[in-house]
Amino acid sequence: MNPFFFLTKQGGLRRKPFAVVTGALALVTGVVAIALSLVWPIWWPVFALLQAVGLAVAVYALASRIMNVKRPAADPLGAPTGLVDDLTRTLNRRGIVSSLIEAMAQSQRYGTPLSLISLGIDGAQTLMEHLGPEAEALILEAVSAALGEALRLPDRLGRYQGWEFLVVLPQTRTPQALLVAERLRVAVAGIALTVKGKKVAVTMSAGIAEFGRGQDLERFLANAHEALYEAQRAGGNQAHAFASPPRAKGAL
Ligand SMILES: Nc1nc2c(ncn2[C@@H]2O[C@H](COP(=O)(O)OP(=O)(O)OP(=O)(O)O)[C@@H](O)[C@H]2O)c(=O)[nH]1
Known part of the structure; x- marks a missing residue:
C-alpha cells in the first residue's frame, strides 16, 4: 500500500503540487529563521529549531518528489x-x-x-x-x-x-x-x-x-x-x- 495514498490522484490530491508547496514553505521558513537569528541573536536556539523543522519538511518533500519520479507504480492503490x-x-x-x-x-x-x-x-x-x-x-x-x-x-x-x-x-x-x-x-x-x-x-x-x-x-x-x-x-x-x-x- 502506498503510504502517500491520500496524496495520489484517486486519493484526492496529487503529490507533485504537494512537493512544490512544502518545498517552498521550507525555503521560506529557512530564510525567515536566518533573518530572525541575525536580528535577535539571543533567540538563536528557537530559530535553529525553526530551521530544523523547515529542513525536515524540505527533505520530506524532496523524497516524495523523488519517489514520484522513481515509482510510476505510484498508481491509485500502490500496486507493485x-x-x-x-x-x-x-x-x-x-x-x-x-x-x-x-x-x-x-x-x-x-x-x-x-x-x-x-x-x-x-x-x-x-x-x-x-x-x-x-x-x-x-x-x-x-x-x-x-x-x-x-x-x-x-x-x-x-x-x-x-x-x-x-x-x-x-x-x-x-x-x-x-x-x-x-x-x-x-x-x-x-x-x-x-x-x-x-x-x-x-x-x-x-x-x-x-x-x-x-x-x-x-x-x-x-x-x-x-x-x-x-x-x-x-x-x-x-x-x-x-x-x-x-x-x-x-x-x-
Ligand atoms: N461504481 C461506481 N458507481 C457510481 C459512480 N458514480 C456514481 N455511481 C453510482 O451511480 C448511482 C447514481 O449516482 P449519482 O447520481 O452520483 O448519485 P449519488 O447518490 O451521488 O451516488 P453516491 O456517490 O454513491 O452517493 C449511485 O448508485 C452511485 O453509487 C462511480 O464512479 N463508480
Whole structure:
C-alpha cells in the first residue's frame, strides 16, 4: 500500500503540487529563521529549531518528489511495479485482469453485482496517421489522467492493450455503469490537447457488460468488447451496454 495514498490522484490530491508547496514553505521558513537569528541573536536556539523543522519538511518533500519520479507504480492503490503501465501509470494488462478476476470471484461468491467498462479511443489509427507515432504517448497520458480524475475508488482502471482501457466496477449494475461511462466519455471529450501546434480532439467510446454468475473471464471481456465495437460502429463518442442476443425459439 502506498503510504502517500491520500496524496495520489484517486486519493484526492496529487503529490507533485504537494512537493512544490512544502518545498517552498521550507525555503521560506529557512530564510525567515536566518533573518530572525541575525536580528535577535539571543533567540538563536528557537530559530535553529525553526530551521530544523523547515529542513525536515524540505527533505520530506524532496523524497516524495523523488519517489514520484522513481515509482510510476505510484498508481491509485500502490500496486507493485510489475502491474503498472509505465506510460499511463494506470494498471497494466496483467494488473487490470487480475483485479477483474478478483472482482469476479467476489461477485460469484457473495452474489454482488459487478460491471466492466471497455474504453477505446475513437479513430486511433487515423489519429496516429495524422499526428505520427510520437503523439501516441501524449494522447494516452492525457486520456489516462482524465480517466483517473473522473473515477472513484474502489473502481479500478487499467490499460488493457494499445488504445484500450478497462474499468472494473464492483457493486455496480449496468445503469450505474452507464452513468460512470458517460462521465468518462465527457471527461475525455473535454481534454484540450495540442500536438505539434495542432489542436487535437480526442473522444472515447465505451462498452459496458455486467457479470453474470458462472460467466468466465473470456465471455465477460468479449461482452464488453462487443458493446464497445457497437458504440464505435454507431459513430463513436458514446457508451453502449451489452445486450444478450435474443435466444432462438426452442433454445434453453
Ligand atoms: N461504481 C461506481 N458507481 C457510481 C459512480 N458514480 C456514481 N455511481 C453510482 O451511480 C448511482 C447514481 O449516482 P449519482 O447520481 O452520483 O448519485 P449519488 O447518490 O451521488 O451516488 P453516491 O456517490 O454513491 O452517493 C449511485 O448508485 C452511485 O453509487 C462511480 O464512479 N463508480
